[in-house]
Amino acid sequence: MQKSLHIDPGKCTGCLQCEAACSLVNEGAVNPSKSRIKVFNFHDEGRFVPYTCTQCDEAWCMQACPVDAIVLNPENGSKDVLNDVCVGCKVCTIACPFGTINYNSSTGKVVKCDLCGGDPECVAACPTQAITYVDANATGLDKMRAWAAKTDNAAGA
Amino acid sequence: MHYVIIGAGPAGVNAAEHLRQYDPLGKITLLVAEDVPPYSRMALPYYLADNIPSEGTYLRKEPGHFESLKIDLLQGRASSIDTQAKRITLLGGDTLSYDKLLISTGATATRPPIDGIDLDHVHNCWTLKDADKIVASTRPGSHVVLMGAGFIGCIILEALAEREVDLTVIEMQDRMVARMTNQVMGNMIKDWCVSKGINVKTSTGVTSIEKGTDSALLVHTNQGESLPTDVVVCATGVRSNTAFLDGSGIDIDMGIVVDDYLQTSVPDVYAAGDVAQGRDMSTGEYHVQAIQPTAVEHGRLAAHNMVYGHGVPHPGNVNMNILDTAGLISTSFGLWMGVEGGDEAEMCDRDNFTYLNLQFRDDVLVGASSLGMTQHVGVMRGLIQTGCHLGEWKDKLMKAPNRLSEAYLACAQSQHKALGPV
Numbered sequence: 358m359q360k361s362l363h364i365d366p367g368k369c370t371g372c373l374q375c376e377a378a379c380s381l382v383n384e385g386a387v388n389p390s391k392s393r394i395k396v397f398n399f400h401d402e403g404r405f406v407p408y409t410c411t412q413c414d415e416a417w418c419m420q421a422c423p424v425d426a427i428v429l430n431p432e433n434g435s436k437d438v439l440n441d442v443c444v445g446c447k448v449c450t451i452a453c454p455f456g457t458i459n460y461n462s463s464t465g466k467v468v469k470c471d472l473c474g475g476d477p478e479c480v481a482a483c484p485t486q487a488i489t490y491v492d493a494n495a496t497g498l499d500k501m502r503a504w505a506a507k508t509d510n511a512a513g514a
Numbered sequence: 515m516h517y518v519i520i521g522a523g524p525a526g527v528n529a530a531e532h533l534r535q536y537d538p539l540g541k542i543t544l545l546v547a548e549d550v551p552p553y554s555r556m557a558l559p560y561y562l563a564d565n566i567p568s569e570g571t572y573l574r575k576e577p578g579h580f581e582s583l584k585i586d587l588l589q590g591r592a593s594s595i596d597t598q599a600k601r602i603t604l605l606g607g608d609t610l611s612y613d614k615l616l617i618s619t620g621a622t623a624t625r626p627p628i629d630g631i632d633l634d635h636v637h638n639c640w641t642l643k644d645a646d647k648i649v650a651s652t653r654p655g656s657h658v659v660l661m662g663a664g665f666i667g668c669i670i671l672e673a674l675a676e677r678e679v680d681l682t683v684i685e686m687q688d689r690m691v692a693r694m695t696n697q698v699m700g701n702m703i704k705d706w707c708v709s710k711g712i713n714v715k716t717s718t719g720v721t722s723i724e725k726g727t728d729s730a731l732l733v734h735t736n737q738g739e740s741l742p743t744d745v746v747v748c749a750t751g752v753r754s755n756t757a758f759l760d761g762s763g764i765d766i767d768m769g770i771v772v773d774d775y776l777q778t779s780v781p782d783v784y785a786a787g788d789v790a791q792g793r794d795m796s797t798g799e800y801h802v803q804a805i806q807p808t809a810v811e812h813g814r815l816a817a818h819n820m821v822y823g824h825g826v827p828h829p830g831n832v833n834m835n836i837l838d839t840a841g842l843i844s845t846s847f848g849l850w851m852g853v854e855g856g857d858e859a860e861m862c863d864r865d866n867f868t869y870l871n872l873q874f875r876d877d878v879l880v881g882a883s884s885l886g887m888t889q890h891v892g893v894m895r896g897l898i899q900t901g902c903h904l905g906e907w908k909d910k911l912m913k914a915p916n917r918l919s920e921a922y923l924a925c926a927q928s929q930h931k932a933l934g935p936v
Contacts, residue, residue, distance in 0.1 A: 395919075397919060397923055399924070408919075408923060417807075420528070420810050421806060421807045421810055423524060423554035423573065423806055424554055424556075424557050424570065424571065424572070424573070424575075425572075425573065425575045442570070444557050444560035444565060444570065445560065445565075445838075446556050446557065446560070446836075446838075447836045447843065447888075448556065448806045448836060450836060450891050451807070451834045451835070451836045451845055451891055451892055451895055452806075452807040452892065453892040453895075454892055454899055454900075455892060455893065456889075456890035456891060456892035456896065456919060456922065457890070457892070459889050459890065460843065460888040462841070462843075462888060465565075
């Protein structure tokens, strides 16, 4: 069964443990700047919005890749970067209109959320269940819209 | 139904795959011009820098990929098309009939008409074979003159720098990558290159090249200099591959003229990618964008329209670029140069090579460019393509342009239906 991250910004306290866990597990060091999930701080409103790839069906990054380095994981629907194939051209980082695939200049590769292979560390680390891992029945776009509506409300815009 | 695609770059390959998806039973023939599997020119600089083997440039890595989709690869080049008889003649005289045709022949690197431009040791960097020649003729310490600091020139520059050659870049414009940078950003890129030991000569033209006595070549400039060098790499421009369409009745301007369904002036003939003069979403005008994301989207759209007919016209593609110039990353999106009566927000840190420029029409982001930024740059596309009204966030961005991602989260996400697929 395909599952996806469900983010409820209203529950986020801005503790950044998701960023710490993500960077520790995926990059080998607690380094929020290398986390694949980013908590945006709307300091005007005192709100926090965790943000990462929604594994959208359109997969702009995967479509734009010139060397077939981003592939669909049939197990959980994530779009995964193959590190040994990625040449670091960064075209995916401008093609993704969500800005959720980013270039890591220290490795020369792009990075994005791959749901940790089906056991997302950000979910395990979140103390308030602002990030949960749920069944994905909806399509990518529906997911996006539902989530976006929540994001909008949370941001007070 | 027999679909024929001329040209196996990203547009052609994506079109072939989508044709198969939309029409499981149709016959698909993909004409491949070069004697290698379909590959990505975008990946050549990484091959040049010895980061990947030549197979690393292939567009599809899975062995048997095209066979498994029943896409017939045919090696050859088209020499003419009879659009009345729906028949292609190949170099060598063979013919190929089609029901629907897609032309995705891309472009070819050109050389300026100056004395000595065809001498040995003067190379383009456009094909896998060109890259092979440059790899074979350069080693650390080799003297290389790169003509052209445009988009392609800068990508090659990165690869040449990684080969540790002694590099001089000559650019006729007054700044680097003039097609994607304003004066400030273009000069910051130049400063960066100079700080990396690359010799950059802007507002300079090569007047002639001759055989040298102590070096392979001698390059003369309009500034009166004579530069000894081992190799010249020419990256001064490209031209759409349309010569074989003479007499076909297909309208050509700078590229192949297409409508909002990517159909050419001749029914059942479509064009996609770098050869197609498609609609630019920002201006509504028709230009050759020559970028990978547009090629891929063209390929998919053309395939859709070839199979299902003409439904919704395409609003056009956002022009965008990302460039790594010897480690300094620059991007540009949409109307990065701004619009008349619009507003501009700028953030500049020259010492740290960081720059961000946003261009607004009323409270809509219509263009953006950045330097030294790698995180969430895609939201610039998201904001421009959705055309969302920023409301109070416009003022926030005018004061603090780097709050772009927050503005995006607050305003644009729910409007992403505007980005939906065909």
